[in-house]
Amino acid sequence: MKFDDHRIKEMTVNMLDSKKYRHAGLNPATVEDLIKQQAPLHASEKALLKAVRRKLHNIVAPYLGEPDYAALTEELQHIQVDALTAEPLQAFCLKVLSAHASTAERIPLMPTFYARLFAETGRPTVILDLACGSHPLAFPWMGLPPETQYHAYDILQPRVDFINQFFEKLGLAPLAENRDILVNPPTQTADLALFFKEAHRFEKRQPGCNRAFWASLNAAKLAVSLPSHDLAGTHSLLEGHRKLIHANLPVRRKVSELAFENEVVFLIEKNGES
Numbered sequence: 042m043k044f045d046d047h048r049i050k051e052m053t054v055n056m057l058d059s060k061k062y063r064h065a066g067l068n069p070a071t072v073e074d075l076i077k078q079q080a081p082l083h084a085s086e087k088a089l090l091k092a093v094r095r096k097l098h099n100i101v102a103p104y105l106g107e108p109d110y111a112a113l114t115e116e117l118q119h120i121q122v123d124a125l126t127a128e129p130l131q132a133f134c135l136k137v138l139s140a141h142a143s144t145a146e147r148i149p150l151m152p153t154f155y156a157r158l159f160a161e162t163g164r165p166t167v168i169l170d171l172a173c174g175s176h177p178l179a180f181p182w183m184g185l186p187p188e189t190q191y192h193a194y195d196i197l198q199p200r201v202d203f204i205n206q207f208f209e210k211l212g213l214a215p216l217a218e219n220r221d222i223l224v225n226p227p228t229q230t231a232d233l234a235l236f237f238k239e240a241h242r243f244e245k246r247q248p249g250c251n252r253a254f255w256a257s258l259n260a261a262k263l264a265v266s267l268p269s270h271d272l273a274g275t276h277s278l279l280e281g282h283r284k285l286i287h288a289n290l291p292v293r294r295k296v297s298e299l300a301f302e303n304e305v306v307f308l309i310e311k312n313g314e315s
């Protein structure tokens with residue numbers, strides 16, 4: 042079906058005001074984009090809205106049942122941050138990281154994860170954390186100084202606000218942003234872009250979209266991670282995910298792999314790409 046811009050805006054506003062998303066602080070660009078992408082595929086407005094709701098659920102729902110960010114922000118204010126290794130700070134971070142599957146699974150890896158990653162990429166001074174979730178809370182394990190420019194992107198405003206409070210507490214610039222990185226890819230230049238555990242969901246949202254997205258990034262290096270097993274830990278996902286990576290890159294692009302117990306990081310050189 043074809044809809045004019047006015048009707049698309051109306052549907053976006055209604056969706057954002059629905060019971061499920063009213064308090065989520067969801068980025069309107071995400072909803073509007075889904076409506077535009079899905080509209081030609083459906084014969085009625087009812088079918089279109091149903092399809093958009095399903096897509097939106099896949100993008101956001103695993104992360105609803107969100108932490109109480111107001112309570113966490115309050116708790117954060119009372120934490121003494123003498124050093125990034127301080128126990129109360131790290132205990133707070135671990136609590137937040139363990140609330141989401143993607144970051145919880147990485148907790149056992151964290152003591153070596155960043156040392157191994159940065160040994161390959163070099164120590165970044167400007168980072169993009171794309172579709173960040175709670176991952177910026179792992180900053181104390183990264184071994185990076187507070188001068189690091191850490192640009193974090195997510196589509197939920199309460200999460201972005203909380204991450205900025207966290208950055209300020211640590212003495213970092215508050216560079217978290219509410220931005221749908223698929224609709225509006227960041228133009229910020231960086232040494233390293235992290236795109237962790239989201240590329241397979243991007244393919245579900247819009248098949249093949251990773252190619253143009255990755256090509257658009259102004260980062261010297263791109264680290265795309267994907268889970269190496271399903272959530273139950275029974276099936277290897279590695280071969281399928283390798284295919285996803287190479288299908289979204291020019292034919293001869295060099296990719297190296299950094300394997301962890303349950304996550305694999307594909308390291309992609311972007312400097313001088315063709």
Ligand SMILES: C[S@@+](CC[C@H](N)C(=O)[O-])C[C@H]1O[C@@H](n2cnc3c(N)ncnc32)[C@H](O)[C@@H]1O
Nearest residue numbers: 143144172173174176195196221222223237238
């Ligand atoms: C699976 S979590 C990944 C978390 C993190 N990257 C990690 O591995 O620790 C996905 C996160 O990406 C966010 N997200 C999904 N689509 C996005 C988009 N188009 N732009 C920005 N953020 C997005 C979701 O809100 C969620 O917080």
